[in-house]
Amino acid sequence: MYDYTNLSANEFEILCSDILSRELGIDLRHFSPGRDGGVDLTESPTEKKVVVQVKHYSKSTFSSLKTSLEKELEKLKEMKPRPNEYYVCVSKDLTVDNIKEIRQIFNDYMDSDKYIFTKNELDEFLSKESNQDILRKNFKLWLVADKVLTQVINRDVFIDGEVLLDNLEKDFKYFVQTKLFNSCIEILEKSRKILISGDPGVGKSVTSKMLTFYFVKQGYQIRYTTNGEISDLKRSLQDNRELKEVILLDDCFGQYYLKLKQWQDSELISLMNYINLCENKILILNSRVTVLNEAQVVSRKLREYLEDDKVKIKTINMNAITPTEKAKIFYNHLLKNEIPNDYYASVRKNKNYITIVKHPNYNPRIIEYVTHQRRYSKVEAEKYYNFIIETLKNPQEVWEEEFSQGLGVGDRVWMHTLFSLTDTLVSIDLLEECFINRLQMEGNIDNTTNKFEECKKRLTSSLVKVVDDGKGMVTGVLNPSINDYMKHSILSNQLEVNNIIKASVYIEQIEKVLGNAFEKEVNLMLERGTILEKKSINDKIPVYIIFALINNRIRNLDYRKYISEGLLKINNLQDFFGTKLSKAGIISKLLKDTEIFDFYNIKELLEDYSFRRNFITNLNLKNVTAILEILDSKEYTEEPIFEDLIDSYRSMIENHVYDLDLLDYIEAEDCKDVAIAYYNGTNEEYEEALEVLKNQITELLIEEIMSLIFGPNNDEIKEYTFEFIIDRLNDEMEDVVKWYIEPEPDDDYPDPREDNFEDDYTLDTLDIILDRDI
Template sequence: MFDYTMLNDYEFEILCRDIMQIKLNKPLFVFPRGVDQGIDICDSKVHPEILIQAKHYAKSSYSQLFRSLKEELPKVDKHRPKQYFIMTTQPLTRQNKLEILNLFSKYMSDISNIWGKNDIDSFLEMEKNSEIVQQNFKLWLNASNVLSIIQNQNVFLDSAELIEDIKSKIELFVSTSSYSEAIDKLEENNVLIIVGAPGVGKSTISEMLLLHYIEQGFAIKYATNNNLSDLKKSISLKLEKKELVLLDDFLGQHYLRLRDDQPNELKTLLSFISRSSSKKIILNSRITILNEAMEWSLKFNDLMNRYELQKYLIDLDKISKYEKAKILYNHLYFNGIPSAYFKNIKVDNNYLKIVSHKNYNPRIIEYVTKKRNYQSISPEGYYNYVLEKLDHPADIWRDEFENRMSIEDRCFMNTLYSLTDTNVESDKLEKAFNSRIRNEKSLDTTTNHFNRVLKRLTESLVTIRFKEKKGLYQF
């Protein structure tokens, strides 16, 4: 029932600790990464009598798991616990458990000390243990089949793009204090306005809040162009019907996009939702664009002042170093950073210097953990590479654009940017692009540059979605 592949190894250890604290009715401790000496979880930091080994082997074979357990035996012999437990995301047969029991027979009474995936599933499926599922966000997400619910709902105006965006973010998501505070504000007021600098996680938190409310039975209203007229028409007037509206980057990503009639349309929408007991709305915007809109439009300024209490600023200075470290670890883990590079981040507590950096930003962390960006860097130079990008974050995009992209790629990006701040149909983009490159004498215009550029850039800087069989492109 549960898909543990969205958990990193540390998150799985936390889950195992939570389960065994209930099972054993004892407080348990998780040791810091890299200094456990064979201990993942134990009952005492000084002289442990109970040891618990967490093996996150969801994507591995049983033979790989067993080889790893053999390597643990000398460490267990060193500690000589009274009880030893093994918990793994690998499905185990009875014969598998008997083989493992034979290996650790001095510290286990029977196979009940060995928990495979099915045993963990059974424990979490019990109603009395539902709190653990709620606390572990990614488990709750999978247990609820939220993505399946989204896929089958006909209440979305544009569901395909949103689903793909959410899928790519779930495993990297860290449930921070910002997420919890945003839920509190939304529960209290029905209206939540999330603002912050680029890359701090406004869209991610908005989408994870959306999943939270889908699990509670809310239908979702969302459109990529944030067309308020369409969204308002789609909302049910039935007061008992639970609905949530998402306006992502509602003022535009690159520059202010505010029509004369938009403040009035937004005002009526917010007023209706704020008075309703079953409707909610999430809006997010870059703080610079929000401030520009408030300065440019007196009506919009009055509207935002009216909802000042519902405004939530995501301030990275308020996110703890522990939360920043979890974000860093998730990106390193799920992007498959090789162990030699990983080691360079851990040595001399280099990771602490990263999460303490004044320019720390999840978007920069995402960039430096993508293989295409660090693959030319040696493992020994990886930490310095990360630090350099944090010291000079503007250089990330300048280097990408000026030094790592071909002239036809740059022509494509300039064309796309000049056409839209949301998305543009592929045939219009192709026509404008081909017209643009005719002036580039260095390019062979008999070649289909459009398709070749798309193949390169859709892996990094450009996304495509389909609506009514038409391809739509955006940054």
């Protein structure tokens, strides 16, 4: 029933300790190998009345298990005093004959086979309702129990992004379930939102991934984005609020804050507000500490939201992992990468692993680096420990040697081209196109072989990963620290920046390497018309063009055909070189600027239905109202084409009114009387208070919206339009108000940063984990 192969030897010992402690009614401790004298678990290191030998031999033959147990018998014979009870706990399924043979080995110490716990007995124990707390502690065990991972891989559980599955089974098998992970679960089960912060490489992404699959176990579907676009994520959410969905936004502010667009904080807050309203939605965010801090400095709205005591969103610092947990992470990496015993010997010698685990620069990403075969194989086995310590002392040099000495010119061009295109993942075909263009410019590389495939093969698994995202093959760096290194090395090298710009196929490549200087370059390209020579991954060029037409008053009839597309693609609010620009603002300027309006003959363009449609889509109620005021003031509003445009805008207004979020018009203070009646009054008093509040909100809607749009004399339109608003108020008001007046919990989960996460570890604790064979 349960798959114990995902547990390390130490994790299996801990599981057996929990199980037998409860089964026998005593508190068992476990000990490090080499000093146990045949004892893995016992209630007292001095008396040893009860002794348990644990054998994690799930993948081995019974013959190997038997041989190992026969060796334990020799240790048992030397044990003074003789234990009263001796148990054997194994992770294998055993036949009746197998059990008899083990019983025969320990015939002098066992009077029945009840002292032998096999996989079958362990499964039976963990299946009991009364023991679910022990099962829950072993996340890796219970998640697989119902074949959840198999369901995910077979797409029985919907995932928006195949990248989430990349290396899932390995991540899962070697994941360490920390106290912080358990704390995250508690917070999410209560508040349904969490933001996990921490330094690069401390495990934010893998923790977020495992939290996501924890909720898959609870029947949730996954919504996930790999490109950081919150709007894409929001569009993937189902309208059904009853549908259980867990939303994962990895690196929610980007790898550097400059990736957070001006409108993205509003979209993120909107997403979190949506989660507030939907009891069946879970939101998991993560961000680097530095990026999160900068985001809050730059965005007052985001800072106020996160600091509001009423907001059930918690920031957990992933740096608070304990020495014991660090030891487990280190050991799992050693197992995962199959470190040879002669290398591991230098780590075990004189208990060197204690220095590693307690090093101030300890970081799972550095541990991942030093346990990779490509790196450790470059040093002699007896110097492996020194290599690890030197890397911990100088973590900024983790990738420097790899790039400067380990890569050829073609490999570096491949990596630099990848950096110029993305911080996350990019189509392998698109990368190849840009790589080939760069090689043609270089001119000094042998092109008689397929250089792209050769470089990809060399770099895969050491610096980059290639996965199928469901739409095609995509590639990106193995972890963000590689991008950190390239950002510094490339941007500090003006010659390489110039080469990337010169060889660029896509405008995003220029934007990536120029940063703040990109505005000047784009303006020059717009004035010269050379911007049309570039492609755009995100179809930005039409938006740049319409921005230039309006703000720089550039006149170039070659740009006329891009105006409609630019209007369609611009979001409600865009950030152009630090300037906030709305679609409504562009349209307003376009209508008011007579010279530009006439030069590009906008009036003629408006006669095309598709242009008019692009003119009005993606505008909110306030935007539409502002544009209507401009149109009403124009001298040509009586012409049929403008009458049609105005009618389209008015239809949009009615649609906006119909889709209004009532929460925007209700304050907690407004619900005070309703709350009093709800808790202390009669049902009639509650209904009366609710009706009063409905009337207040209806009047507010009429005053603030309808009078603004239709004017004070359109009472007939107002009455017609508000019929469906009143119906909605009748249907939804009670639920909306209850959302405001439900009492707050008496207490909240404390910030884990304020807890003492340093467990009472001793040298024995670390020895148990690390002083054992791989």
